[in-house]
Amino acid sequence: MEQNIFDLLSTYRKFKPHMLMVLIHLCYTFGYFIIEASFNHGMSPHVFVTYRYFVGGVVIFPFAYFFERNVRPKLTFALFLEIFVLSLMGVCLAVNMCFASMKYTSPTFVAAMLNTIASITFIIAVPLRYEVLDFQHPRGIAKILGTLISLSGVMIMTLYKGPTMRNFYGPLIHIQGKNGAIHKNLLIGSILSISSCVTWSIWYIMQASIMKRYAAPLSLTTWVTLVGAAQSAVFTMIVEHNLSSWRIGLNIHLWSILYGGIVVAGLIIYIQLWCIEKKGPVFVTVFNPLSTILVAILAYFVFGEKLYLGSIIGAVIVIVGLYFLLWGKEGDQEVQTNTKYKWTCSSIVDPECKMQPIASVKKEEVQIQVV
Template identity: 35%
Template sequence: MRDIREVVERLKPTILMVLVQILYVGINILYKLVVVDGMNLRIVIAYRFVFATAFMAPLAFIFERKQRPKMTWTILFQGLISGLFGGTLAQTLYLETLALTTATFATAMNNLIPAITFVMALFFGLEKLNWKAAAGKAKIIGTLIGIGGAMLLTFYKGARIPTPSFHVTVLQPLTSHVASSHSSSGGNILLGALFAMFGILSMSLWLIVSSKMSEKYPCHYSNTTLMSFSASLFSIGFALCTERDWNQWKLGWNIRLLTVAYAGLVPAGVNVVIIAWCVHKRGPLFVTVFNPLLLLFLALVGSFFMAEMLHLGSIIGGVLIVCGLYMVLWGKGKEMKKMNLLDVPPQTLHVSSSPSVEVIVKSSTGDDKSNHNNNINTSNVVDRDRQDSSENGNNRAIHDEKKQLTSRNV
């Protein structure tokens, strides 16, 4: 049982990050549904962080009110930066990329986040290149393989592979909408790519700031609440500046309420807590490596539930993504083991080391002799002290007798 617990504890960050990508599939589907409904996506972002703040604030108060460190200006500033870059800017730029290009292009560009985050983590000293070591090579090559697999899954189709389908066509009306949107904005591909790059930089910077923030303020519920609150302020202000129709802000018992509630509770709430915890445990690169899995899950959902055909490129890309993930996780595992060995106290190693025991056994005779000699020397010193003290006592007695004779004569 103890071995099973240790294995589960080691695999916990990996399992949680896979769960994060699965939950992101749901929000992508809901975003498509709410686009068909005609809701302004900037308002969706604003409601998303409002719901996230209302959901996370009670959790932070209940679970972290006694262990929360003192709030400082540095932590507050990092929370505002996280809300601006990881919340408002990242989501807004991603949706702008969707509007100017296609969902395929935007999702493919997001797969550059691991590479950009790795470069920024090197710059800030959170990761080491360590090209000469096997772990460093595994991280670099695995990241490149994962990105290449995601790009192959996106842009290469190949032969069709028949798969069973449940014939769920709830997103079928979206096809014409996306096609018309893409045709009307075909000349803005360059601007969309520029927005996508800024969105990638925003996400990477948020992961770096989140890693720094979790070191001094390791309260993930409070961190997420602070980020969601600041992001809600920025998003509401931006939505009010761009949308003046108050009918867009109304929510009913429809797909709009479901979308903003799910977006606030799951991606902006639960997922951010999990990501912050994984960044604190394994670093920002570990988190970003799982991003290509989103494309793989979306391809599977599309083939099994949306009556879409699965292509050879999707299978090859998925295999490359899994191989890249395995290489990066292997490299991170090697580095974590090395760090744990370096953190072992030297006293424990000294006590458990066998050479010291051998030296004690081999030198036991010499030690007995030396101890015997030391005892003899000590006894001699004690005897000398006793003799000196007795001689001093005799001298004092003779001196006293002389004083008495002198006084009598006088």
């Protein structure tokens, strides 16, 4: 009996990161639909982004204050300007465009598009020398092929609609609200979605730079969410002239804001950081397509959403390309963790003798999925 309990605990510890990553993407999946339901009932995407990131910043603030008070660098004016630009790219622009695109497409389409962020980031990082092209190594070729395959999948999703996949069962849950004008323009939705992915890719690269000078991820996340919420509020006041759109009652709007702020911006970030610490960033990114699969299944079988053949083919191609890219990136992680050293002299008895790395490899930055 005791041996069985010990085996169960050992198995649980071994697969705990895997179970937590599945839980994360279940939370993301549910989040897509509660957000879409809120939009369908008249919630402005820009008001939602403002409230959500304000709630997220308030939730993360106490953890950042207590856990990083001894390691948090001093915030200078120049550093604050960088955080301002980082918030503008990662919250005000990227997230607003992402959620606005959901009004013209669907959660399935948006979830599939988000898988292209890794490929777009790779394209932008190469000329900035954050990534190196190696045509003589299989993993280097895999990164290039993965990028091209992912982008071809995006082109198929955008330009080819195809026949509707027939659903023999009616929707089990109806989320269509009073706003019946959604999902009407795939082109506009595609442009917004691709633009948000490009902006997020630039945001990730900027993170790599600012984290070197402000190595306090929770504090940085708090600043980015709160500053981004303020920027989004200004943007919303410019584009939303109806003051009633800011009023939130005890309805789906409130629950979507609380869910997005507490669960997505609070709990999920903490779990992701723990998984990254235990298993590394490559392990975390491998699970990203799980959201696409879960969203497609729920959208089709539970909510009765239309699925088009072009979207399914494109999403599969994007995921295949993502895994090619991740396999190539995993080689970078292995080189980083297995850096080889050599002696600088012929004998270790020599007092001037010391170890030096044969090749220095830049530490891979942590990238957290944003929804």
